[in-house]
Amino acid sequence: MIEFRQVTKRYDSDHTALAQVNFLIHRGEMVFLTGHSGAGKSTLLKLIMVMERPTAGEVIVGGQRLNQLPRRQIPYLRRHIGVVFQNHQLLFDRTVFDNVAMPLEVMGVPHRDIGRRVRAALDKVGLLRKEKMNPMQLSGGEQQRVGIARAVVNKPPVLLADEPTGNLDPELSADIMNLFARFSQVGVTVLIASHDIALVKAMDRRVLTLDHGRLVTSAPVSSGASHGR
Numbered sequence: 001m002i003e004f005r006q007v008t009k010r011y012d013s014d015h016t017a018l019a020q021v022n023f024l025i026h027r028g029e030m031v032f033l034t035g036h037s038g039a040g041k042s043t044l045l046k047l048i049m050v051m052e053r054p055t056a057g058e059v060i061v062g063g064q065r066l067n068q069l070p071r072r073q074i075p076y077l078r079r080h081i082g083v084v085f086q087n088h089q090l091l092f093d094r095t096v097f098d099n100v101a102m103p104l105e106v107m108g109v110p111h112r113d114i115g116r117r118v119r120a121a122l123d124k125v126g127l128l129r130k131e132k133m134n135p136m137q138l139s140g141g142e143q144q145r146v147g148i149a150r151a152v153v154n155k156p157p158v159l160l161a162d163e164p165t166g167n168l169d170p171e172l173s174a175d176i177m178n179l180f181a182r183f184s185q186v187g188v189t190v191l192i193a194s195h196d197i198a199l200v201k202a203m204d205r206r207v208l209t210l211d212h213g214r215l216v217t218s219a220p221v222s223s224g225a226s227h228g229r
């Protein structure tokens, strides 16, 4: 579902953020991306979203070679990729419902379908009864769940998360990770960048580790079973 072939990304003429990175993530797999600050995690996610283009090599998402993707096709590709950020980027002058509905409105989904789809997404993250609230009235963990509901409301086959538990305590962080695991169980391909080594270990999934832009491991952190297919 997500494949990198010999991908190199240089920002300025000499600074190499990613160097000859190779990996393949299968449909429905949940994979973690770790590495020190500046290792290249966000860059790798940006290449999948085509917010950046590789200097060399090839990125393939859902069978589509992104190098050849014309600029005008980028918005359509992004509809197939849900993204969750650490600071969830919610609008505090709108209700929970309206925040989750935003991607559907941008896509021009008919009004009568929006309510049903927003409520289905809120149900998945356990917030069905809070749709009329303002995100400001919610806890940090609940706000992050709203961000996740918004990321999955149009049922993207790929879900990316950049430090999605950065502001949360360990218990809430584990809840959020288990939520991502449930999406992968129903076939969503999930890639999560995280600094939280203890949490990543506890989830016992395949881990891609970057070190100064190089992929140094692509294996489960523990000796437990690989969840790769």
Ligand SMILES: Nc1ncnc2c1ncn2[C@@H]1O[C@H](COP(=O)(O)OP(=O)(O)OP(=O)(O)O)[C@@H](O)[C@H]1O
Pocket (backbone or CB within 6 Å): 011, 012, 015, 016, 017, 035, 036, 037, 038, 039, 040, 041, 042, 043, 044
């Ligand atoms: N737009 C940019 N222009 C120039 N250099 C950049 C740009 N974005 C990132 N870099 C550099 O590329 C390297 C990788 O950055 P990146 O943000 O991908 O790392 P990261 O692993 O996500 O770090 P963090 O965990 O701190 O967010 C860093 O040295 C960074 O300074």
